[in-house]
Amino acid sequence: MTPVVALVGRPNVGKSTLFNRLTRTRDALVADFPGLTRDRKYGQAKLGRMEFIVVDTGGIDGSEEGIELHMAEQSLLAIDEADVVLFLVDARAGLTSADIGIANHLRRQKKKVFLVANKVDGLDADSVVGEFYALALGEVYQMAAAHGRGVYGLLEQALTPY
Numbered sequence: 429m430t431p432v433v434a435l436v437g438r439p440n441v442g443k444s445t446l447f448n449r450l451t452r453t454r455d456a457l458v459a460d461f462p463g464l465t466r467d468r469k470y471g472q473a474k475l476g477r478m479e480f481i482v483v484d485t486g487g488i489d490g491s492e493e494g495i496e497l498h499m500a501e502q503s504l505l506a507i508d509e510a511d512v513v514l515f516l517v518d519a520r521a522g523l524t525s526a527d528i529g530i531a532n533h534l535r536r537q538k539k540k541v542f543l544v545a546n547k548v549d550g551l552d553a554d555s556v557v558g559e560f561y562a563l564a565l566g567e568v569y570q571m572a573a574a575h576g577r578g579v580y581g582l583l584e585q586a587l588t589p590y
């Protein structure tokens with residue numbers, strides 16, 4: 429089975445930028461992968477020897493309180509059908525209440541979650557990503573999706589069991 433990687437996080441953290449980099453806009457032939465619906469945006473990704481399906485989500489609107497009540501249905505479904513979840517946060521914006529709400533949801537899932545601080549380009553990454561450890565999702569991976577930095581290593585780590 430081809431592993432499925434879901435990209436989740438609040439709007440504007442860089443999910444679609446990462447999706448486009450991973451797929452180079454090749455849309456997956458969803459029909460070839462039974463069990464996936466057409467309601468979310470799927471792409472077929474090939475990175476070195478790794479092949480996987482990546483799912484972009486519109487994002488979770490965390491601007492309101494009670495984030496789990498407002499998590500977009502599509503994002504929840506994408507998490508459900510994924511083997512691995514990449515949870516993106518914005519290293520420039522810092523930790524937000526929306527991030528905390530999403531993290532609370534993800535911690536209750538049995539999914540393997542990788543917490544990714546995106547947009548570290550031009551930043552002193554080690555000093556800005558520290559606050560995201562408060563989300564209690566383990567390691568904080570550094571990435572600059574727009575430039576490709578950190579992408580390969582993260583996927584290699586995330587897909588090792590598959």
Ligand code: GDP
Binds near residue numbers: 487549573
């Ligand atoms: P989404 O809403 O999570 O899908 O976020 P997008 O992929 O649409 O990106 C939101 C904004 O962040 C866009 O202006 C991107 O160009 C910018 N962005 C994405 N990745 C990076 C990055 O690695 N570094 C910087 N500096 N900007 C980025």
Ligand code: MG
Binds near residue numbers: 445
């Ligand atoms: Mg997007």
